[in-house]
Amino acid sequence: MTDTKEIKKTKYLNPYVGGVLLGLVLLSANFIAGRGLGASGAIKSVVVTTMTTVAPSSAANSGFVKEFRQSHEGNPMKTWLVFEMLGVLVGGFLSGAVAGRLKLKVEHSPKITSRKRLILALTGGVLFGFGSQLGRGCTSGAALSGMAVLSLGGFITMMAIFGTAFALAYFFRKNWI
Amino acid sequence: MKPLKWLALFIIPLGLVIAAVPPNTAKPYKLTADQLLAEANTRTQYVTPDVVADMIVNKDPSLQLIDVRSQDEFEKYSLSGAINIPLTDLLSEKYTDILNQDVKMNVFYSNGTVTANEAWMLTRQLGYSNIYVLEGGLNFWFDSILNPQEPASTSPDEEFAKYDFRKSAGAVLGGGGAIQAQADQLSAASSPKPAITGAPKKKKVAGGC
Amino acid sequence: MIARLHDKKTITMGPLVTNGIISENLNLFLAFIIGIGFGFVLEQSGFSSSRKLAGIFYGYDTVVLKVFFTGAITCMLGLLFFSLFGWIDLSLVYINPTYLTSAIVGGIIMGAGFIIGGYCPGTSFCGAAIGKLDGLIFVGGLFIGVLIFGLGYKLWEGLYMAKNLGSPKISSVLGLSDGIFALLLILAALAMFWAAEWAEKKFPREEY
Numbered sequence: 001m002t003d004t005k006e007i008k009k010t011k012y013l014n015p016y017v018g019g020v021l022l023g024l025v026l027l028s029a030n031f032i033a034g035r036g037l038g039a040s041g042a043i044k045s046v047v048v049t050t051m052t053t054v055a056p057s058s059a060a061n062s063g064f065v066k067e068f069r070q071s072h073e074g075n076p077m078k079t080w081l082v083f084e085m086l087g088v089l090v091g092g093f094l095s096g097a098v099a100g101r102l103k104l105k106v107e108h109s110p111k112i113t114s115r116k117r118l119i120l121a122l123t124g125g126v127l128f129g130f131g132s133q134l135g136r137g138c139t140s141g142a143a144l145s146g147m148a149v150l151s152l153g154g155f156i157t158m159m160a161i162f163g164t165a166f167a168l169a170y171f172f173r174k175n176w177i
Numbered sequence: 178m179k180p181l182k183w184l185a186l187f188i189i190p191l192g193l194v195i196a197a198v199p200p201n202t203a204k205p206y207k208l209t210a211d212q213l214l215a216e217a218n219t220r221t222q223y224v225t226p227d228v229v230a231d232m233i234v235n236k237d238p239s240l241q242l243i244d245v246r247s248q249d250e251f252e253k254y255s256l257s258g259a260i261n262i263p264l265t266d267l268l269s270e271k272y273t274d275i276l277n278q279d280v281k282m283n284v285f286y287s288n289g290t291v292t293a294n295e296a297w298m299l300t301r302q303l304g305y306s307n308i309y310v311l312e313g314g315l316n317f318w319f320d321s322i323l324n325p326q327e328p329a330s331t332s333p334d335e336e337f338a339k340y341d342f343r344k345s346a347g348a349v350l351g352g353g354g355a356i357q358a359q360a361d362q363l364s365a366a367s368s369p370k371p372a373i374t375g376a377p378k379k380k381k382v383a384g385g386c
Numbered sequence: 387m388i389a390r391l392h393d394k395k396t397i398t399m400g401p402l403v404t405n406g407i408i409s410e411n412l413n414l415f416l417a418f419i420i421g422i423g424f425g426f427v428l429e430q431s432g433f434s435s436s437r438k439l440a441g442i443f444y445g446y447d448t449v450v451l452k453v454f455f456t457g458a459i460t461c462m463l464g465l466l467f468f469s470l471f472g473w474i475d476l477s478l479v480y481i482n483p484t485y486l487t488s489a490i491v492g493g494i495i496m497g498a499g500f501i502i503g504g505y506c507p508g509t510s511f512c513g514a515a516i517g518k519l520d521g522l523i524f525v526g527g528l529f530i531g532v533l534i535f536g537l538g539y540k541l542w543e544g545l546y547m548a549k550n551l552g553s554p555k556i557s558s559v560l561g562l563s564d565g566i567f568a569l570l571l572i573l574a575a576l577a578m579f580w581a582a583e584w585a586e587k588k589f590p591r592e593e594y
Contacts, residue, residue, distance in 0.1 A: 012449070026457060084421035091423060121524045123502050125505070132528075133536075136485065136488065138508070
């Protein structure tokens, strides 16, 4: 289903082809492990590890750590999502290497400075990290994987994420366009 | 042809097929006698009273307790939120929707485990999923949840945590009539959690993202 | 939920791990392989570029919408057909629980994070992997955000736990069969793709 003329116009894979491949990756995750993909869960493992290492006593009493421990036995870093996200780093790097996109840079609209872009990225990251814990998963874990298994929560989270981003898009247009 | 048209050409027919297939056949297989025996041997159908008590207390909406004893016995005593499907009526059509579904976790219970296991066996053979049996039945429920034994002072901490949980769960679940439970369920979503200490360890697949 | 606890069946069907067909360590190794596939596809599709991702919200680049929905639909169809052929027991596949309040509030916060930061967690790792410093900083932000959630857990525990609906499927909530819902979703997605291609023509921009 590749139409070479269409693809040559862009440096990226055709989005529908990419989508089908993404779907197959997600399907294999479901078939092998009985679960979807995720990203923020790996960060959660790192945070739990940090909390337990830095302040073991207060971490043991934290409801957050307890809740994590209820569903994960053993070393919090030895979880499915941590390994999957290590794979994402490798896979992303390989893809960038193949396509010649490996380059240290800050990507931003010419209307803002690199510094402002980095501050915005940090702010966005903090919000996304917080929201992903509250919403029990991010775009990949809750929305994408949830939608694939027809989870009601997946659809709700997906609509809330994209709805809010669309609603706020106007106010942040200078950062992107 | 444009990629979008290619995509449409593939997924619309697939969508039509999956929509046209009657939902029943898309449900899990029926079990053969061998598989059922294997499942029974591994005792995977049992849920412990601690897990059930925890789910009742936390008003977990995925729990559906099903009392397979007679109506008389059900009216005398039943677990909070349970519905009554006597074993004799198990295959009646009016209960098919409750039993054959993949949303809730159906837990059969009887006084011991014999009747509940018969119900489990029958429904599993029909290929219904999410069917479980309360381990030890109501008798064990009384012993473990409503009337727990204090562990010996030499026991490990886990035993004490379990005991504390059982005691506090027992206090909350002490009464537990069917009618009260119905009312409870209606307001379940908004009502505050009863104070429970040290919930038992639940195993779930690590989910979320 | 307990379903996954003791489902070591003797049947050879998916999910392979839950059914005890492959070991825990092999599972982690496969997680790594699946991750490589995930990262590779994301990067190849252009998800390592925040300006490309943000394009969906301004109509100049709709790759997010297309990849996201095509991916979800492919997997959904795959699961439904696998289940039809008896290759996978769908009752053992993890379905995220729905806590109504936190799903909405969390989603809103994530949406704000998306438009401000330009990434989502998975894509920020991808960006960081090819040297995008904004992606790397976003990952740092994620860590701080999760840490704040963890440290102040008591403050939002009530919100986090409110309105637990269990793990319902959207199809059963709407009273449709999975198949019919899948077909409707496919048609809706194709309509969106068509509108997206129209928008890209209307607001053309150079690709980032």
